[in-house]
Amino acid sequence: MEFTQFHPTSLAAGPTQTRRPLISEAVRGAGAPLVLENGERFTKELAPRDVVSRAIAAQLKAGHQVYLDGRHFKGRPFSARFPAITKACHAAGLDPDTQRLPVKPAMHYHMGGIAVDHHGRSSLPGLWANGEVACTGLHGANRLASNSLLEALVCGKWIAEDIDAHSTPFIPLSAPTPRVPFLSPTWTLNDLMEEQAGILRHEDGLRALLEKALPLARHYGPALTASFIAWAALHRTESRGSHWREDAPTSRSPQRQSWTLVDLPSA
Template identity: 45%
Template sequence: MRDPAPVIVVGSGAAGLACALALSPRPVALVTKADGLGGGSSPWAQGGIAVALGRDDSPDAHAADTLAAGAGTVDPAVAALLAEAGVAEVRRLLVLGLPLDRDASGAPALGREAAHSAHRIVHAGGDATGRLLVETLSRLVAASPSITLHDRTTALDLAVRDGRVIGLHALGPDGAPLTLAGPVVLATGGVGGLFAHSTTPPDATADGLAMAARAGARLADLEMVQFHPTALAVDGLDRLPLLTEALRGAGAVLIDADGLAFMSAEHPLADLAPRDVVARAIGRRVAAGQPVYLDLRPALAARGPEGFPQVMALLAEHGFDPYEAPVPVTPAAHYHMGGVLTDAHGRTSLPGLWACGEAACTGVHGANRLASNSLLEALVFGRRVGEDIPATAPEPVPTLPPTPAPDADASRTVLAEVRRIMSARMGLARDAAGLCAALAELEDLDAPRLTPSAANALLAARLLTAAALERTESRGAHMRLDHPHPVEAWARRHVVTARELLEVARAAA
């Protein structure tokens, strides 16, 4: 066989970097919209990495907590795989230089977060885990001669021949067309950029999901969007600052405008209840005009300000003194449990296409992701994808014909409208009337010459909303006011194609 085709990894967050490293020394083309390495949402992750390292813990217990948080739709085999493989993956990263925080004995310090039955969250630099993890992986990628970085490069679409993915169409930094041949890995992150209030960067516009959808890949659980309960409630920002769940794990308490702690009346685990429960409890109050605050003082007394350096810096940046008074919080779109359907090796329904990280739906998160499982999933499945892809000879990929320059003004308008509609209709609580209204509004936004981000966001918004309309029950992060209870027939993954969902969207609109 001729020299194998490079594997095209799209995305430079934790999953993409882990996959690229697992592929080495095979040739890799790492494609990212970012300027340099370390793009996406991973660097912003303040929470840690969930891993069963404690003496009173086990992978079985970690998997059981993952199942419980996922509200009946987690794949038990994949949860067990994640918990077991995660231990080896974190230990491997320790050897490679990940600077985990240590306790007095020198062992990795273990924290606790919502819905975990044990202290099993490791951190690096306090609440800087995502940033330090990405820096560690980026350093290793930069040192690998087999990985070629294509940064400031926009992925446009998958090249497909006879139902098989054979490459990627993209635009380079100068706007010139770029065609790459080889198997493709989508590690493009989630959908936070579809919402007006999100903890993720605004360029998280569901690019991988949209490309896979257009190519005909099977998708799953698109309606399952997790809203983080405690984003800092400040106006005028593209990305709301996150107040990590580790704060509540260390003792921070949610209070209402009268200073009363209210979560004990909402759930037996109070402030450490599953994220969907906490987010809705806060969301109901905020929607009724009742501000909610997070009192950080118990957490700061327990761990000191050095335990939360990023939180302390962002609070100072926005004029808050957490020692003086509690700080205002609001729910914000945070993580997509759905995505491109994959198996336990990251294989999609299309030969030649893999997915990992938030872009994928492996079945490990179910209807509600367990806190701090996301970075672990990125590491474990990034490696599994890299180890699974066979060497193949490159095939010729036809270049795309020239297209007119996009309409930047129309694209900005479409993105703003998508975010408004999704926040209003596809937020913490949904109903058929609102979802149908959203689909009608989204249908009216379709326009020629959109930028790739705007076109991807619009398509993904229609798919997510149609999936939410189809799922006539409430489960985990998906709450239907007109179907407020779980339905046994829906205790499964919701597997669809874009064609099926767009038929639903058109009928509803």
Template identity: 45%
Template sequence: MHLADTLAAGDGLCNPEIASRILHAAPGAIETLATLGVRFDRTPAGTLRLGLEAAHGRRRIVHAGGDGSGQEIMRALVEAVRSAPSIVVVEGVEARRLAVKQNAVRGVWASCSMGSVFFGSRRVVLATGGIGGLFFDTTNPLGSCGQGLALAARAGAALADLEFIQFHPTALDGPDRPMQLISEAVRGEGAEIVDETGQRFLEGLQGAELAPRDVVARAVWKHLSKGHRVFLDARDKPGTTFPRQFPTIAAACHDVGIDPAHDLIPIRPAQHYHMGGVAVDGAGRTSVKGLWACGEVASTGLHGANRLASNSLTEAVVFARWVAESVAGTPARRTKPVFARDYPSPDPISVRPLLSGALGIVRNGECLKATARALLPLAEANDAASDPASVGLMITIAALSREESRGAHYRADFPHHEAVARRFELTLVDALAAARELAQVPSLEEAR
């Protein structure tokens, strides 16, 4: 049933073989995490406590610390890494470029407080996370601006499914950025989405509050665009048990004067996850020799057009083992030292308004074309905006290429769903060429 739910959410673009392998490996991955010290929530009988989230046919979500699963997993893994004598942790260093010769990795140019440094290696793994920092409204750390995608793209790697960006329908609508995620598990425990009149407006959707994320996010966005305010009503369910079940969310609400057991929680959609990424095979290998990718930065084929809730942690943990086994099975070779090079630190401030306007929940071709033209000179410049702009440009060109609506990608000018699902791969060279073809048509201001 988990596989069926995953394929349904992916809207025709999942790789069924990869999805089946990952999901069958999930129980073993949970056992491994528990062995490493992750304290999962359990029932009084000692069995794993299972939660329900959107588009899942039954309770199967494992949590740790209520709504603090990520923090608890990181705590245990950091402790395990620091206690392993074979692992050297280098902190305060940011990767800037991959050194590549004849389509094979030779090392990493990086930057630290003392200047530039080069790490020679013919085996490099990207595990850099997502792209949320490229958007105004996001649940991601603002430093997550797609740098892993930029590293891979500038090295010549193919990227896939870039147009599929998941917007979580229930982020806390307040002044803070990043925005506090109001987990789907809250709706799984009975919370309802209502407007300022107290009326539910999702009852006509199959699954209502627990419909797939793209469906709920579009419905909330449309209601907001009509001038309504939207809230999560958790007063009855979970009610007074909210602080115990969701301590992190409860604390964030209390910080802005909201008591979820007595008050409505104001919400709006926010960028949450990128289904697209560096195209990899079943061992995490990219199209560049010696380069692997794992986690959100990778496009494995599991998520398709719309990720099923909580499948991302499953994918990251399972694929991490497969990547490690592949890397360990690849002979290490010495690399020649090279001079360090200076590259600017990426800054998405000039890119953020462009992507927030064009690559949101609802898109249209003219705005995408104008955005590609606006991003082109930024991507071609050698400054702080060039890496975020290059990533944004590739996503924009991918969104332009998909002239249909599927999963998290909704085109107002192409609202239909093609009968045949197709995956698109893209290189930075091809994206730049496509943008240059658009360069002679009206500017972004004229298109708006």
């Protein structure tokens, strides 16, 4: 649950309450550099996603602005090369042919939480899992579009064949438990997750996140998810792929950890 990937370059403009448009790696691959407000380059644009995301996050944390500059492509301009991205930029009030694009990392994909066997079966009868939600080891610790596509195709076929070979017994559902009224906290869980369990993590921040999220976990789904991520991140005292601990920056022997709700300390 600790392996949550950030895309390095989402468009940091326009409405803040909606999903931010992603500026594809293809833009950097075509030659657009990442620069600070003074035009200075600060990282290798084609490094792995986690490396670029951390470099941008560090600059933002230091008070800088980060931009993707696609104004100087040779031959065709930005709008001709990337019409769909250009449309998203225009919707945010920006012209990528004449303006630098403000960017920041954004939560992108998960690298798997549900442990499954080679048929994609979980420990819950009748539940199969595949892709970003499944913990198969095929993603590794840093998702790439290519290996997730291969996993979906290959494992998807195996899972479909296994489902066809099974007849899952009907399990009657009991009446749902009445929902406990939930009072929104004064703090925002999204902001707290970004600050304490985002790209750059530290033991103190993860513990602070758990102290606030865990008491709400049994009544509020997002707080439960946040608690699982923070708990797993707190107990992986190393840095690997998308999981980066500032207080434990080196990797050690590969390991897989499994957590259940009963493992979490009671609120």
